[in-house]
Amino acid sequence: MVDTRLQRPRGTRDYLPLDCFKRRVVIERIRSVFERFGYGEVLTPAFEHLELLEAKAGSEVREQIYWFEDKAGRKLGLRFEMTTPIARIVATMPHLPKPIRFYYIAPVWRYEEPQLGRLREFWQAGIELIGSPHVEADAEVIAVTWYSLRDVGLEDERIEVRFSSRALADRISDALNIPRELREDFYRYIDKYHRYGIEYVVKGLESLGISRENIEKVRELLMIEGSNEEKIELLDKLFGSTIRTELEKISTLLDLLKSYNVKNVVLDLSIVRGLAYYTGTVFEVYVKGQEDVGSIAGGGRYDDLIELVGGSNLPATGMAIGIERLIEVLERLGKLPTDYPRPVAAVVTPKMDLYSRCLEIANLLRQHGIPCIVDVMRRSLRANLEYAVKIGAKFLVIVGEKELKLGKVAVKNLTTGKQMEVSIHELPTFLKRDNVVL
Amino acid sequence: MVDTRLQRPRGTRDYLPLDCFKRRVVIERIRSVFERFGYGEVLTPAFEHLELLEAKAGSEVREQIYWFEDKAGRKLGLRFEMTTPIARIVATMPHLPKPIRFYYIAPVWRYEEPQLGRLREFWQAGIELIGSPHVEADAEVIAVTWYSLRDVGLEDERIEVRFSSRALADRISDALNIPRELREDFYRYIDKYHRYGIEYVVKGLESLGISRENIEKVRELLMIEGSNEEKIELLDKLFGSTIRTELEKISTLLDLLKSYNVKNVVLDLSIVRGLAYYTGTVFEVYVKGQEDVGSIAGGGRYDDLIELVGGSNLPATGMAIGIERLIEVLERLGKLPTDYPRPVAAVVTPKMDLYSRCLEIANLLRQHGIPCIVDVMRRSLRANLEYAVKIGAKFLVIVGEKELKLGKVAVKNLTTGKQMEVSIHELPTFLKRDNVVL
Known part of the structure; x- marks a missing residue:
């Protein structure tokens, strides 16, 4: 029925x-x-x-x-x-x-x-x-x-x-x-x-x-x-x-x-x-x-x-x-967009005690007009990566202890698979570079 | 009742x-x-x-x-x-x-x-x-x-x-x-x-x-x-x-x-x-x-x-x-706009046989993103002026025979009352100068 x-x-x-x-x-x-x-x-x-x-x-x-x-x-x-x-x-x-x-x-x-x-x-x-x-x-x-x-x-x-x-x-x-x-x-x-x-x-x-x-x-x-x-x-x-x-x-x-x-x-x-x-x-x-x-x-x-x-x-x-x-x-007639603006980044961490740092970094990105998400599922890094790919995010921003000490985060480009370290204060500019942002 | x-x-x-x-x-x-x-x-x-x-x-x-x-x-x-x-x-x-x-x-x-x-x-x-x-x-x-x-x-x-x-x-x-x-x-x-x-x-x-x-x-x-x-x-x-x-x-x-x-x-x-x-x-x-x-x-x-x-x-x-x-x-709390964007200009003529020129000039302005109106009431210049003021337009663009021959129109600033001649191809820039345009 x-x-x-x-x-x-x-x-x-x-x-x-x-x-x-x-x-x-x-x-x-x-x-x-x-x-x-x-x-x-x-x-x-x-x-x-x-x-x-x-x-x-x-x-x-x-x-x-x-x-x-x-x-x-x-x-x-x-x-x-x-x-x-x-x-x-x-x-x-x-x-x-x-x-x-x-x-x-x-x-x-x-x-x-x-x-x-x-x-x-x-x-x-x-x-x-x-x-x-x-x-x-x-x-x-x-x-x-x-x-x-x-x-x-x-x-x-x-x-x-x-x-x-x-x-x-x-x-x-x-x-x-x-x-x-x-x-x-x-x-x-x-x-x-x-x-x-x-x-x-x-x-x-x-x-x-x-x-x-x-x-x-x-x-x-x-x-x-x-x-x-x-x-x-x-x-x-x-x-x-x-x-x-x-x-x-x-x-x-x-x-x-x-x-x-x-x-x-x-x-x-x-x-x-x-x-x-x-x-x-x-x-x-x-x-x-x-x-x-x-x-x-x-x-x-x-x-x-x-x-x-x-x-x-x-x-x-x-x-x-x-x-x-x-x-x-x-x-x-093919005159309409074929996709809508997806979140630019997913800000995640492998260590749950760094979650509040993820929130702060996500806040910073949003202040710069960059749409981004954080994990609300308490997922592993791998599961977060899979989700970010599924929803069409362009970057994974990984907040790790070692990088944080240097004022940096790891940024993985989800299209190319390349990963590099970026200092937090340069992160908004870095993510904006190749992205049309609302 | x-x-x-x-x-x-x-x-x-x-x-x-x-x-x-x-x-x-x-x-x-x-x-x-x-x-x-x-x-x-x-x-x-x-x-x-x-x-x-x-x-x-x-x-x-x-x-x-x-x-x-x-x-x-x-x-x-x-x-x-x-x-x-x-x-x-x-x-x-x-x-x-x-x-x-x-x-x-x-x-x-x-x-x-x-x-x-x-x-x-x-x-x-x-x-x-x-x-x-x-x-x-x-x-x-x-x-x-x-x-x-x-x-x-x-x-x-x-x-x-x-x-x-x-x-x-x-x-x-x-x-x-x-x-x-x-x-x-x-x-x-x-x-x-x-x-x-x-x-x-x-x-x-x-x-x-x-x-x-x-x-x-x-x-x-x-x-x-x-x-x-x-x-x-x-x-x-x-x-x-x-x-x-x-x-x-x-x-x-x-x-x-x-x-x-x-x-x-x-x-x-x-x-x-x-x-x-x-x-x-x-x-x-x-x-x-x-x-x-x-x-x-x-x-x-x-x-x-x-x-x-x-x-x-x-x-x-x-x-x-x-x-x-x-x-x-x-x-x-006074946090909202007190007015909405009004038409920047009303394009009018004292001679009905120049009406089609008004339409062309209005078209030009709209192509440049300038909101404007034309007369649809077959009104006199004076009546058009009064209407333009009532609806909050900022300029009256007057299409006259004499000016047209020189490629110009008369532009009356409805706030200051000042009037001057402007060449048609400079009109969009002239009207945009002091106007935030949608």
Whole structure:
């Protein structure tokens, strides 16, 4: 019988030191980009009142919220993203100068079927740019996303930004007479185009009772080929003045992204995003050749959310990068460190009555920023040597009576096997010489 | 009527950029100490199977677990500490070389009555040293705690380590004939001595039916005065050979801590810790003059836990620092930064058709590591100036037609009000000159 206590909950992971180190490298590079764009970090509680989370999640996501009642009978839910909690903060702090630039790097939780690139607990690194209704804000958000992905090691030509506009999709849906009450489901099927293919979308739209003629039009729109300019021209021809404002915004956005030097931006009408709160520009980022992982970042404009959760009418736009998916891709592409910093030295002695000298010497090394360990097992010199090798320490510092009398210790290089005497006051410099130290 | 959507769940906090920056400074200093002692980071899921968490929580903490059933009917609970989840990892990875040195910096959740220094969501930075039954391991754990607190800015003389031993308490309880089935409650009352005073403990013990004579003995033991040596001598006189082994361990621990240069270590029989899994050395750390916040760190030996959750028989010892309490204390003592890094520059233009040049210049600055922002509100120069001042930017970089023709921009120092022209290729160096840049 398997002991359930030993099992992690389904769809979750443990992160051991190498995993944590890789994550830290990735996260700190992303943080650096966010901060260079002027964003300040925020953090909210893991759980919120369920009512807040459900405000505009959309039915699909609402089903995925882990929720519970606390002992006072309040319904609380684990956050499934960070945008809604940040909307709550902004709604309660009307004095903050606009635009507000906030970033976060935090775990979120969704009760979904676990699969490649989809965990029930996963981390997002994202930004919210709040207060501007203009496409300049959308361009900035996409640029921050792009530079974040580039700075963690993805080559320019691998990063593909696929974008569209919810407002454009709404105007087109109006033109096709898609009933308003079907819109959420309509977009939900379209959103699955890249994951499940066109036939899945067609069947979904049939199940909604969309006419055969309209389904054909949707199929054509999803599969338009050509440059962004050609697509815009075709859409203008098909729908004319009803969508002209939206097409102009899209053209401006493309121009701005050129100035940002963001490459591979593709207009793609299948991009509508799963969350129901989007109102304008929407985008997803894929890594070419790694599309099976899904989009590694996504976002868009949500002009109604802050008012909806009780704040004033504040237009906003933002994005989130999926840390686990990004790490999966970076791992495959060999862009991550293959080891984490190990202790530089193990300070040991063959004579237990010299143990306190080991502690003092280890203290000295740590004062100089050198990670080191001492024996806590009362082991023999041989057993300590074996352990030091196993955990990847680079040196064994041996504290012996004879050497101590001369103010020295023996240092064994565990890579070369060479051993030499080093005076204690030169030990930090000696050990640092060939070691990158935290 | 108050809109519940706008309320944070009771006992939780939001962290705005200054809060996050302070936390980051504290956390990174602690991380550096952990790593210099050779510990590697681990992270576990926010929730675990409830059965695991309840394994040896003790009745008080068991009541504080936030738990829920997922859609498959599994009982899951938010972790209330990190030791049990890490025990699960270790139990499932028998091949890891011993001793194992793991650290974590992560939030935990407890449904308690919120008060000063007690939130329902709080962060812990802690270590686990797994595999050694020896007091050398306990000494290392206390030393790591002490150096962590010192490196975040607490003066040596402010840090007070109060320690005892569960094994010692058990031997004394045996000598006093405290029935085994009352031990958990017995210790729970004693644990409250520093928080609620001696009369609270006495009443609690009366409610358990402990004899008047024994209560008097407990009162004396809790209130012993004198040096550690005097206390050890007195205990030896009172209980003799039944506790001699434990007293010897305590003396050794004190000697080791002297070699570590750890100061202000006080033997205190009231320290038994709230969690039921402790078996040996237990300790708590207080900051002198700030005792109202409660202990800011605590830990001890838990030799049975890993076997109890299904692993092999592995002795272990560890500790956790309460990040919010520590920050509260550091804040009071003026040891934290009073501001966070603001954008160095706002790059703006009076002519909207030069906006793309602003983006290019901002890109250049960011490549040089200079945090800066651009306008996304289509604001006038004056409005941009006001905003830049409000958010604490140090310079306004004004992109004008005339200057651009000469390859220059105007730079206004927002502190002094002075304005001058700077050539674009010298701009990064110019802005960096007086600025510490991330």
